[in-house]
Amino acid sequence: MQNNTSISDAMSSNQSFWQHKYGRYQPNPPLPAGVHKVDVLIIGGGYTGLTTARELKRDAPELSVMLLDANDIGFGASGRNGGFNMTLFGMEPEVTVFRWGKNKATQAQSYMQDAVEYVRTLIDSEQLDSDYEHTGMWRVAYSAKQEKRLRKTFGLLQELGGNESYQLLSQSDAQQKLKSPRVRAAIYEPGTGILDPCKHVRELKRLAEQAQVNIFENSPVLDIEKLDGTNKVKTANAVVHAQKLVLATNAWSHTLQGSKKLRNRQRPVWTYQIVSDPLTAAEWESVGWQDRMSIEDNRQLVHYMRITKCGRITMGGGSIGIDVTEDMNKWHDAIIWEKLKAHFDWLFPALKHKKVHYQWGGAVSSNMDMTPEIGFLGDENIVYANGCIGHGVSLTQYNGRVIADLLLGKDTERSRFWIVNRKAIAVPPGKLLAWLGVNSINAALKTVDWYEERELNRSVSEGEEQ
Numbered sequence: 001m002q003n004n005t006s007i008s009d010a011m012s013s014n015q016s017f018w019q020h021k022y023g024r025y026q027p028n029p030p031l032p033a034g035v036h037k038v039d040v041l042i043i044g045g046g047y048t049g050l051t052t053a054r055e056l057k058r059d060a061p062e063l064s065v066m067l068l069d070a071n072d073i074g075f076g077a078s079g080r081n082g083g084f085n086m087t088l089f090g091m092e093p094e095v096t097v098f099r100w101g102k103n104k105a106t107q108a109q110s111y112m113q114d115a116v117e118y119v120r121t122l123i124d125s126e127q128l129d130s131d132y133e134h135t136g137m138w139r140v141a142y143s144a145k146q147e148k149r150l151r152k153t154f155g156l157l158q159e160l161g162g163n164e165s166y167q168l169l170s171q172s173d174a175q176q177k178l179k180s181p182r183v184r185a186a187i188y189e190p191g192t193g194i195l196d197p198c199k200h201v202r203e204l205k206r207l208a209e210q211a212q213v214n215i216f217e218n219s220p221v222l223d224i225e226k227l228d229g230t231n232k233v234k235t236a237n238a239v240v241h242a243q244k245l246v247l248a249t250n251a252w253s254h255t256l257q258g259s260k261k262l263r264n265r266q267r268p269v270w271t272y273q274i275v276s277d278p279l280t281a282a283e284w285e286s287v288g289w290q291d292r293m294s295i296e297d298n299r300q301l302v303h304y305m306r307i308t309k310c311g312r313i314t315m316g317g318g319s320i321g322i323d324v325t326e327d328m329n330k331w332h333d334a335i336i337w338e339k340l341k342a343h344f345d346w347l348f349p350a351l352k353h354k355k356v357h358y359q360w361g362g363a364v365s366s367n368m369d370m371t372p373e374i375g376f377l378g379d380e381n382i383v384y385a386n387g388c389i390g391h392g393v394s395l396t397q398y399n400g401r402v403i404a405d406l407l408l409g410k411d412t413e414r415s416r417f418w419i420v421n422r423k424a425i426a427v428p429p430g431k432l433l434a435w436l437g438v439n440s441i442n443a444a445l446k447t448v449d450w451y452e453e454r455e456l457n458r459s460v461s462e463g464e465e466q
């Protein structure tokens, strides 16, 4: 569809490149004024909420299911991510093993492999227009220290996810597929893919509506209250009485009024992306990016990059944005965008002349122990999910399937996965302690990257983080 909005208008209304590229979008009307009654109300229309809604209606068509989103569908992380349908759980496999042990880390890897397959099968079987490509993913090392750690990670990943799931590429193997002088070694994981996040989330909306879910957009929930065994949810001019409630608000969860517990489960962490002008055939030749695989580096503050369907390179990550207030308004960060361009130039010197076409930001939900969580508030009639960090494309959709199981009282292998009802570490109370908590984690990650990349001698202008 034709999009007449200019890039500067789209950026000033905090749209992602994918949302802008999507073209004209007609949101559903807001929730009409008055009192409404439903069996299940879902708050948040990203991957988590939309998948839960559709799966519920498919399993129990007799239930009335309503979904409210504060914005247009796809405004949240689901419409603005890198689009990696990937198996990484939480922060890093080493961190998961350290915190939870090998047995749980193995279960987590298997859950994530199922999650990737769930998304791929859904797209195939429903013929979703999500621009999906199952082209695999690389994890790359730039420095000798990173390579040493990468080789250890390779062994660990094989232990957790199966030998056949990963291959180790030496520098010369890697050079055959990507002509970047900076890549020293890579892990290749074939069983992953990339998609257009905004097209995909709006396809999920279409599926949910086909299943008879009632979706209202631009309908922010202002308060939640327990009343005579049901949940009373208020918007600006309407009230919804719901037997069961799903809080699928991801990085916004701490802003929801009505539950102290939910307010201390997570905080937003902001991540930023840039996308280049389209590359010419000669430029693709010079960078030699074969197979359209997606790429992450194995830094702590990871960069992620991929090719778009329209022939551009998009890159995100590196530095992060932190704001523990409830403003949710750090959509732009010119300094981080500049650092991303510097990293792009450093990684692909042959493309230094390429201009940035568009830049944007978005919030991921991060908790204190860097581990995703699905939990109940009080009784089992309110379910919430968050803490997916930057690895939620597959996870949150599969979590939606699990939440539907939980609401229907189904005992399945996936609903017994250990992140369900786990005891997560609460975010410290008050803005100062929360700020100190999140900043200490950020400082520790930056220090590891600085230590491992000292030999690269990168200056600030070349994408150095410190």
Ligand SMILES: Cc1cc2nc3c(=O)[nH]c(=O)nc-3n(C[C@H](O)[C@H](O)[C@H](O)COP(=O)(O)OP(=O)(O)OC[C@H]3O[C@@H](n4cnc5c(N)ncnc54)[C@H](O)[C@@H]3O)c2cc1C
Binding pocket: 043, 044, 045, 046, 047, 048, 049, 068, 069, 070, 071, 072, 073, 074, 075, 076, 077, 078, 079, 080, 081, 082, 083, 084, 085, 086, 219, 220, 221, 222, 248, 249, 250, 251, 252, 256, 271, 272, 273, 304, 316, 361, 362, 363, 364, 388, 389, 390, 391, 392, 393, 394, 395, 396
């Ligand atoms: C820039 C970026 C890059 C990323 N890249 C990747 C990647 O490549 N691979 C990967 O696996 N993960 C990635 N992620 C993470 C992934 O996008 C998320 O984990 C996932 O999309 C979260 O889905 P969700 O449905 O839980 O939340 P969201 O999509 O954030 O949806 C939450 C919704 O709740 C709504 N909401 C909030 N408050 C209210 C309220 N009061 N009332 C009503 N509605 C409300 C919001 O409007 C929003 O639409 C990235 C995230 C970002 C931001």
